[in-house]
Amino acid sequence: MLRASEKPNAVMAHLPALRVLLRHINCLIPPPRTSMPALCTIRATCHFLLLSPKPRKLHATATSKGPENHALLLNRDERVARNVTPSDVVEKGSTIAAIVTSLGGPPGAVGIVRLSGPSAVSVAGRVFRPAKRSKNNDWKPMSHVVEYGVVLDSEGNVIDEVLAVPMLAPKSYTREDVVEIQCHGSEVCLRRVLRTCLEAGATLAQPGEFTLRAFLNGRLDLSQAENVGRLITAKSVAAADAALAGIQACLTRIWFDLILQCNKISLRMQCIELLTEIEARLDFEDEMPPLDLNIIMDKIHSMSQDVESALEAENYDRLLQSGLQIAIVGRPNVGKSSLLNAWSKSERAIVTEIAGTTRDVIEASVSVNGIPITLLDTAGIRDTDDVVEKIGVERSEAVARGADLIIMTVSAVEGWTSEDTKLLERIQSAKIDCNPRAETDWDRGCQSHDIFSKRVFTCAVTGQGLQDLERAVLELVGLDAIPSGGRQWTVNQRQCEQLVRTKEALERLQSSIKEELPLDFWTIDLRDAALSLGQIIGEDISEEVLSNIFGKFCIGK
């Protein structure tokens, strides 16, 4: 069984390139009636208002008595400022990411994840590894030059083969640094790339946020302004509706969560409650009983686990929606079609004693632990002169390349043959630079083939071993931990981001605890966790914590 996380395809690789070329040209043509770029810089610095106005300006205020000519004080701690070297100067504004091609319909060949913001390049640099690797680790792209490479997750696994299109400020849609990552079009693929970007420090874009930024940064026509406004409000309303729907979904979910103690809302409440406990001690030190740190640490630990399992559920959820494709390959007449029939409990494929019966790809659906699985029976792979069979063999190879998992069937009677080895090489050669794992029905004689992840004996006639096969499949896709009852989780992109942020915050919190930092430092990451779990971005939790403190504790002098 080969695991295919990759779908390299020459045509696929070219298509995006063409699109990029088109995009490139688009970017070079200045959009009509945009205002001067210089204005952006003016706005960027206007916060540094003078504390003492120049005399001439002062006269003006003296005569007009303009009431609110305010001078603002940015938080500038001279002590910190002294140590900050120019390179440490923090970037302004956040970097957003989103899938910008449509989802939900039939998968397109190519999908795009767009990053925009001051750290778009550094975020992209963290997830994208160009094929031509430069000597140092920093990715220093040339604007409007397409680069080929792969996206890696935080553990260094290849997620997808992509094209990265850097468009540096101001020559981009949003007038910020923009990096577009063109991936394969399947939703699973896009969401994985997006999640990696979120983990690398980007925040998920709000609906219409790219357009909003483009507008706020001086792009788009003034006459378009109202349209933008309407668009964004409409989308926000839609988002609010979606959020409401989300809340309701949570309510229906509670039954499952009661058992599993893993509810996102209650996670947030847990954070708030912990904050309440700690903050009450900080603000009313001498009026409170001492805090039991062990209980707090236990709670934090169990919250981390909850988040982990919620993120696992996100994996599960993704598979629930998109399902798995499993290709069954092997030499002719080793029982591929029999396996398909036995597994899908149908007579979907014609089974005969004649080698090469299956000429085309035959599909059958099964469900393993609620995950829809499409089984693809293929023509036996061999060198042949038969024109029809030849096409069938080519299709088999193509299917094998596209599948999430490959089951290679080997005859138990004949054992591992040299043709099996050859076949394996044929499939493998199509797999550039990925690390396929595979599974056979039978492994005597294939000692050297460590690319197989699992070996399972089955008997198509009696159905023996099929359960083992299912278990093996689940284990390979990493879902063996999910109980077979399944959970009605729907983790959308927003929730996924929330969970990722929460996980990060809780990890930092645990390291603070490990380093024995004072209590106040715990609140920083707890607050972050509570904020990331909030329904609304940037909501104020101070008042909630305070109400809790006053409600829960007897405080006051």
Place this chain on the structure above:
Amino acid sequence: MATTTLFTLHLCRFGQSFSKKLFSTSPSSDTLLNPHHVTFHHKLRRPNSSSAPAFFRRFSTVAAASTSGEVNYDGIGTADEKYDVIVVGGGHAGCEAALASARLGARTLLLTLNIDRIAWQPCNPAVGGPAKSQLVHEVDALSGEIGKIADRCYLQKRVLNVSRGPAVRALRAQTDKREYAMQMKSVVESTPNLSIREAMVTDILLGKNDNVEGVCTFFGMKFYAPSVVLTTGTFMSGKIWVGRTSMPAGRAGESASHGLTENLQRLGFETDRLKTGTPARVDIRTVDFSGLEPQHGDKEVSWFSFDPDVHIEREQMCCYLTRTTGRTHQIIRDNLHETPTYGGWVEAKGPRYCPSIEDKIVRFQDKESHQIFLEPEGRSVPELYVQGFSTGLPERLQLPLLRTLPGLENCSMLRPAYAVEYDYLPAHQCARSLMTKKIQGLFFSGQINGTTGYEEAAAQGIISGINAARYADGKQLIVLERESSYIGTLIDDLVTKDLREPYRMLTSRSEHRLLLRSDNADSRLTPLAHEIGLIDDRRWKLYQEKQARISEEKKRLRSVRISGGDLAAEVSRVSGQPVRDSSTLESLLKKPHIQYGILDEHGFGNIELSRIEKECVEIDIKYEGFILRQQSQLQQMVTQQHRQLPEDLDYHMITTLSIEAREKLSKVRPQTIGQASRVGGVSPADITALLIVLEANRRKAQEQSRYKIMNAMRAKALEEEVPEVSCTETVSS
């Protein structure tokens, strides 16, 4: 009229800079020909020779200019009644406001109902505590007085939250309330430019342009100034309650101030009422402390003020801890119908952080006992403050109730507990400069804005004092951003959020409190204070030297390395972490439980540093990662949050806003996007809509100005043609 003002101003400034150039001894002051060119964001490390007296004449000219023409004075002495700034009220807000204003060179008049009660502490005789101490440090960093007076008059000092992180570490001082008032009074009395007068202000005098011109008193006196600061505390239509009985009073024994509320309402201000209270005082000589748990002060005393001149240690007094008993709870439960809340004759609930003892007992029934702190009110007064025991019960029940407490079995009560109800003005009517939005030159500070606490009052007082003086001088007003300080957070909350109880500062109200610590209050705010002329040369020099020492020491710790030895062994023992060879002292300090003291013990410390400076170094190094992370988070946010909103924005016309947002924003009229986002009922979608409107407006304005410029150029081109013609005409004629 306007041109004269302008002219005199100009002359004065010229004179000022000229004289400075002549008399300054510092060579670098040449570069500072005019200090107003210097922005705060430049590093202000060069010595600045600007001193307060230089401002004098300028202010008076402005005041005279703005009032003359309206009123005619013939007699001698009437000129005394003209000031730059009038501060109404001599409490903690009023004192700071008057001092700041006078120190900035404005001729300032402090009007108070009773000169003997200046800076009185009518409630808890204490200054500081969590969040409040940060306010005190910040006020001190701006050269306010509260910290210095508390340092001079303390009876006991304790640092709270010692081991819970540098941001929540808080100093609290029990103070001698008599001494406190006397000290502050003498400071106020001896400050140049500051006059004091007893008066009850009943009305505000208005100019033609909705600007303030002065105040009118009960006895018909009129005092004139372009800036007026109201700090009325609990006095505006104040009413005190003991049990069911009430009388008009601002505090027990002091008459309330009447008439001002009505006149403010007449000017269009919205007023509301708040309630607070204070517990009974008992005679310290009738209390048996033998069985009570004493609470001693810290052996090593900490200070509020950054000015080492006031760091003079004194003998400390002891506080005591007692508890409510079953008998206490019984009396309260039997007499609940006699309390305002449960008897049902007062609807307003007291502040949540300051519940009455009956509230505590009713709400937390499972708690058998509540802590009660006994705090002395002074070295020379026998009064003992019974903290945690405020009550609305009638006086006849109060003594029996007090006598249920262990140690107080035979006590005698000196003053009964009472509640006070007073008028305040919901602070959304103020801008963040604390100037009212309706009337220019009118500022509100302290309890009138709905706060509670001396520290909160002082914090607002100093800001309104600074801004009143600056307004009178025609300068830009100063706003402390929320992220800059607790003072900024306090004011932002006040003017933005709905208030449901008197506002008390708490550390959890600040989103970035790790950056707003006591130890860095000076490096956050003193440069600003120096910039505007509040900090004198001596303090500025001390400040700079301190910062230099801290910076040097951090450099030293980064460069000095050790391998093995006693220090390494001790560090690995205390921290439980191995010490690698050639570790820098900095890396040692970053390990858990390692404090600067360990370096001192092993001879690696720097003896030139004071304890406070060592603490600063330790905090900067130990929590560097956290501090930088918070700072960068803040910076990301600040970019958008500080975008200004135009004052004349008509929110009702912005149809993309939700109805609620339109109403709330019209009411609060926020000054920045960040402030708008904190207004209750304003969603992120509303903020987006606002941003779009701003950008659209900006472009419209830009197009208009481009159009204007084009027109002007065209007109100019035409004009240029005309004189040419006339010129030739004259030549020809």
